[in-house]
Each structure stands twice: as structure tokens, then as C-alpha cells.
Amino acid sequence: MLHLALFLIFGVIAVVGAINLIAQTHPINSALSLVVVMGSLAAEYLLLGAEFLGAIQVIVYAGAIMVLFVFTIMLLNAGAEEQTRGSKVAIIIGIPGMVIGSVAVAWALIRAHTGAEVPVGSLYGSAQGIGHLLFRDFLLPFEITSVLILIAIMGAVVLARRES
């Protein structure tokens, strides 16, 4: 019961953080909201029994990547974003579209009974289990990710280099 209550609380915090992330105009505020989202997601993973994933989430996302974000924002000395006058079409179609989309997904999620549900907190995702998946069943996607990272690095080099 406590597990479920905590799960719901962190879920609400994550959603509020995500909405705040978009609503804020200053990049630093947005970045700090992202920390909240990442942190509460880590708590969710822990509560679901994926302890390894929870730890990685804290170390990599809430830690390393967010520090990088904040550093970049500070180095660029980015100020508050300028508000453009949002186009009417975006508001007229976008907001109802978003509401309909969210309702449809929420409805589908509520209606989903796959027979494979597990109560919150009763799963156990160990480092061993993840290692087994990563280096056996999902070996190819894991290795191919290196190509993805290589391409991204090349892109950064190509686009950032000063032309002589």
C-alpha cells in the first residue's frame, strides 16, 4: 500500500515537473525542472523493483547529463527566451489535439488488461538480469548503438568546425 502511495506521489511530481519544464521561460529554470523529472523517475524505477536502472538514472541523467546541461546554459549565457506571438492555428488545433491525444492514450492504458500485471514493488531488476539481457538477447542493438554514437560525434565535429 505504501509502495502504491509513493508511486503515485512521485508520478504526480514527475508530471508537474515536466509541465513546469515547458512553462518556464528561463533555460536554467527549465533545466532544474528536468532534474525534478529525472529524480522522480528514478524513484519510480526503484519502486517498480528496477534498482539498477534507478541507480543509473540518478547517476547518469540526474547527475552527469544535467550538470552538462547547466554548464552549457551558463557558458552560452542564455537569457530568458523571447516570447513570440504564438500562431492562432497552433492554439486552435494544438491544444484540443493534445487533450484528445492524452485522453485517448489514458483511456487505452486504463482499458489495457494483458493478464501480465504485477503489483508495484514485487519485481526485481538486478544488475545481473540487465547484464544478461544486454550481452545476450540484446547484444546486437547494444553494439550497434556504438555506430549511433559515432555518427552523433561526427555530426558534432562537422557542424561545429570552423571553416577555413
Added chain:
Amino acid sequence: MIPSTDYIRLLPELILIVFGLLVMLIEPLLGEHNNRKGLGAIALMGAVLSILASFYQTGYEGAAFFDMIHVDTFSIFFHVLIGLIAAVVILASFEYLNLQQIRYGEYYGLILLSSVGMMLMSSAVELVLIFIALEISSIGTYILAGFRRNAPISIESSMKYFLLGSFATAFFLYGVALMFGATGSTSVYTIATTLAQGATPLAYVGIALMFVGLGFKVASAPFHIWTPDVYEGAPAPVVAFMSTGPKAAAFAVLLRVLFATEAPGWFWLIWASAVLSMTLGNIGALVQNNVKRLLAYSSIAQAGYILVAFAAAKDIGISAVIFYAAAYAAMNVGAFAVASHLANVGEKYVTLDDYAGLGRRAPGLAAVLTIFMLSLIGIPVTGGFLAKFYVFQAAMQSHLTGLVIIGVINSAVAAYYYLRVIVYMYMREPQRDVPVLKMPFALGVSLAACLAATIYLGVLPGRILDYAMASARVLVR
């Protein structure tokens, strides 16, 4: 232990990765003033070897790497197609890179490595791997779009493509996640067996979201808004590449996701998207004066025709999609290769007015472009005609009369703007002095290849069609 046959089933990708790295490693070793044209030859060799490796795979069909990829006639067809597209685009880029002062190493490296992603998309049977492959192919093309570093329009194109593309990929990933929630698996075949026992609403939402992501990648309406701006700014040979390669791969994924899983509830999605793509694409193209934008709208419309075949019945519909993908690649790469040659330094000459009088100034080039345009319209003796014919035939056999009528009306509308290019080339006086460079040998070879493929598919479609049919049967078995 991973058996060695698994590596053979991954051989084309491995070859491309090795050559992609090789090109990048050799470039810095060459001195500042050395000739770098050899890099193109190395890249071309990689592409050709990977095509040969794909042919070699015919004796080694089956699953590999714990059911991550599946080598069958379907995957081999797309491997060869993507390899050919990469090879022809590399050939067409030889002079272009020199002319626009684009750095060689990264360019060829990115073309080869993003082809790895596209090839994997066509053989992957696991949504996680499909997603990673999709990202490889997409990120590669985002970067390639911005390669004309000194042209602001190219950077704009890259930026727009990146932002909207990431947004679309997120939709695809969300769809994958919901599909996993609905079926408890990300393997296409496990999903198929689970869905056969009855689909929950979650599966429907998952399919719809995946279609949004893939619909963006194939530039089908209503996810097509990015296409004209991106194609206009990106370097012309890159447009030849990204308007055919990633599209063919995304169609391959869509075929697997929709047909191999026997997914429910996509029919009207595809139907609406096909009608919108054909109509919006063709109407948009009518008013374009920039040839690259015109071809961008045309490619939206072509995606619509392919989606018509999706809506048709299984075997013949799938084989029509496969055949269309091949014919479309041949004529579109050809058209963009001609445009890249005429564009000249800084891509200055890309409007229809610059094409005026081309029939006299460069008769050979004008004739070649005319054939590609006729093929895009769908005139007999060209691949474009038979491709359209099979698509509409498949739709008729599935009693989709409404869709066929809309498609045929659209084809008639499309004839206007394709013919307009031909009219400009042969019947208009040039407004200003537009220099036409001497045809470089490599580009000549690539144009000849596209031309040969277009005519071959239009005159002797039998073998390719049989192969497409066999692939379709493998997919739906």
C-alpha cells in the same frame, strides 16, 4: 557462442561500417594538398562490396543474433536497393563535393554509416533494434542536410529536419512502448502471436503512434510539412539519398510492423494518409518554381501512391510497394542527380527559369531528365508506369475503387507540373545566361545507372516482380 553464420547474416552492415571508418581514418592521413578524390573510390568500393555481400546472403537465410535480425528475400531486396542507392549517390557526389567545397571524409563516412541504419531497418525483427537503426539513419541524414556550411539555407534545413525528426521519433518510441505494454514483447513475431489472441485498445494506440513516426520519415501527409524546406536547403546529392534510402527503409519497417505482426486497425489511417499525401503533394507541386521544392512535393505525392498499395490486399499490395520503392529510387535519384549537376557552384541555378532552353544548351542532360520526368508521371516503357500500374491494380483487386479513382485523378494532375519542367527545357527561351558544366565521368555513370534501372523496370519487370512477390509471401507467412 554466436555461430559464424550470424556474422554472414550481418555481413553487408559490417562491410559498410568498416569502410565508413576507413574513409574517415584515411582522410586525416592525407596531406593538406593531396588529392582526396580517392576517398570517394573507397566509399564506392564499400557500397559495392556490401551489395555483393547481400547477394551472398541468399544461401544463408534465417534469424541471427538471438532473433534480432531476419535475413530473407525481403531483407535482401532492400539491402541491395539501399546499397545501390548509396553507390549511385556516392558516384554523383564526386564532382559535387569539389564544386561546393564540402569535406570528403565525413561526407562519405556519414553516407555509408547511415546506410548501415537503413539496411538494419529492413532486416530487424525487433522493435528496439528497429528504433536504434531508425535513429542511425535519421541522425546521419540530419547532419548530411547541413553540409553546405556556408549556405544559411542548408543549416536551416538541417535544423528543421533535426527538430521535427526528433519529435517524430519520440512518437515512434512511444508507440513501441505502448505496444510492449499491450503484448509484453518487442519482437515482431511474438507480438504477432499475442495480437492474434485479440488486441486491446493499447495495441491500436501503439500502432497509430508508430505510424505517426514512420509517416514522418516517409514524408506522407499530414506529417509532410518539413519536406520542401529540407529538400530545398540540403545539398542536391544528399536529397537524392535521403528522399529514397531512408524512405525505402521506413517503408520496409512499416511493412514489417503492419503485416508481419498482423496489426489491427490501421486500414483507415493508411487510407486517409494516402489520400492526403497524393492530394496535398500534387497540389503543392503545381505552384513551385524551384525544381528541388517541386521534386519535394512530388516525393510526398509518390509516398501517397505507395500507401495506396499498403491499403490493398496482402500479397499483391506488398509486392506493389516493394516494386514501387525500387522504381521510385531509380527515377528520383536520377532526377536529383541532374538537378545537382545543373545547380552549379553554391547551388545557384535551381529555378525552372534556369532550366529554360536546356534542350539546346545540353541536349543529353535534358533528354535524361525528360525520361525521369516521364517516369515520374507514369508514361509506359518506364519503371514509373508499371509501378503505378501494379499499385492501382492491387487496389482494384481489393475493391478500393474510391482510392483508385482519387489516385488516378491525382496522377493526371501531377502530369501538369512534370510536363511543365519538360516544356521549360524545350520550348522556353533562356531568361539569363546559365552556364552548364561539362559532364563529369562519375556523374555520367550514375545517371546511366539510374536511366538503365528506370527503363529496365519498365520493359522487363518480370524478375523484380517475381522477387517482390516472393518477398511479400515471406513477410506474411
